[in-house]
Amino acid sequence: MMFRTAELGQRVPKSEFKQRVPLLRQELLEVQRKVLKLSKFPVIIVIAGVNGAGKGETVNLLNEWMDPRWLVTRAYDKPSDEERERPEFWRFWRDLPPYGRIGLFLSSWYSRPVLDRVHGLIDDVEFNKLLDSIIDFEKALADDGALIIKFWMHLSKKEQKKRFRELEKDELTRWRVKEVDWDNWRLYEKFEEAAERIIMRSSTGVSPWCIVEGSNRNFRSLTVATIIRDEINKHLDKFESATTIGHDISDDDGAEATEASETISHLKSTTVLDVMDMSLSLTKKRYTKDLQACQAKVNLLQRYARKHKISTIILFEGPDASGKGGAIRRLTAALDARQYQVLPIAAPTDEERAHHYLWRFWRHLPRAGKMTIFDRSWYGRVLVERVEHLASEEEWRRAYAEINAFEEMLADSGIVLIKFWIHVTKDEQYKRFKLREETPHKQWKLTDEDWRNREKWDEYVLAVNDIVEHTSTRVAPWNLIAGNDKRHARVKVIKTVCDQMENTLNARVKKWNEDK
8 A cells, every 4th residue: 555655653852853943944035035036936845644644734734834925825614605616726826826926835736636536425526526636737737837845744543543642631722623624534535545546646757746744743754845945945956947948949940830830731721711601691671670679588597697607707718809809898798787797808917827727717607506708818828828938839739728628627527618700801901990080989998919929820721720629519519600790790609608608507507406
């Protein structure tokens, strides 16, 4: 069994502990200072394991030995109402430390899988699915540069019982042992089996587990602190080496990327946007009639979603002047303003740049029954950041898988996710730009950047084709809307929202009724 190495009774004498601590504390503070000064990645430390093995004591000790001003410490209990109304990983994304900080996480994303499996609330299939979500989550963070250090604090069943008895004897610590701890102790073998499965599945190259014997405080403390010091130093060395190498070969990489892009463009001479019927249109009379009918229906559907506490996320992408804003205004005109939020997405703020690019979108996920509308979205990573070289090719290529995993989490949590690309031809965009130039109250909409983006029209078209190819999934398909005629586009958008909300809401409510 993998935990035998953590049941050897390893100890560190008090005298040795006192001798080693001052230098170790100094070294921890030094690596913490280096991470803060560089501010290019976060350090995420997960402390999990057996109750009584010193998880809380270790977190407190690290806050004492390091500078707590630059530590983010989080412990999790049962989800609050606000947390239950969002995808499970919402609270973990929300609490992630920014670049330059160190986060200490107790009872984190590993808590529910263990408890639910031990108590028979999930089977092996669901257990493995939860672990897959965790692996995807940690991989996304590690690929973004995060250092993830995971400690599993272990005690044998005999040692755990001894620990509980010692705590109960002291009036000052008796409160730390609850009846649920003894209930879990009686299920020790099941907890150990679940823990083994977790460590086997989720101990990856980017986020391995460190199993620590927790019976002796001195040994445990020195082991954890030493591993943290060494892992941060190795990550700093690796990061600095990668940065140096990147500077050395950046010019060559840029040339190769350009050549590769030109080759792909030649091979993909026809894209999904090229085959759209851009002549679709509506007469003014038909538009008025259809718009009113669609707005009435979407109002009913949103009230139905509110009643059943089902959230909706709608995102809009498209070229400048494609009519995204007009479509959004016609959609929201039919809704209760208290039940939706429109979020225009611009360049990230300093706070947002100090996190994984998905962090700012996780923060704005709607509560149960609410609707959030994104005017531009997380697809900026594989669109504008790709075309404008704001993200490296490695970053935007891996983003497809990260986005698919993100959207699958949204769908699995019961959120209705609807994605629109409203398209216009290059000629139509030019007409709208000129109209904006000539209309005083619309001139603010037109910027030099809009004109500059037109010069990269073909690159954006290719990027959109790749987006549809890689991220139009069964749970989150893309809806491509012909937008040359604004009336057609607006009605088509609201009708599509109605259709997808109706289909998804009916399926979700039916499933929930069957599960009751």
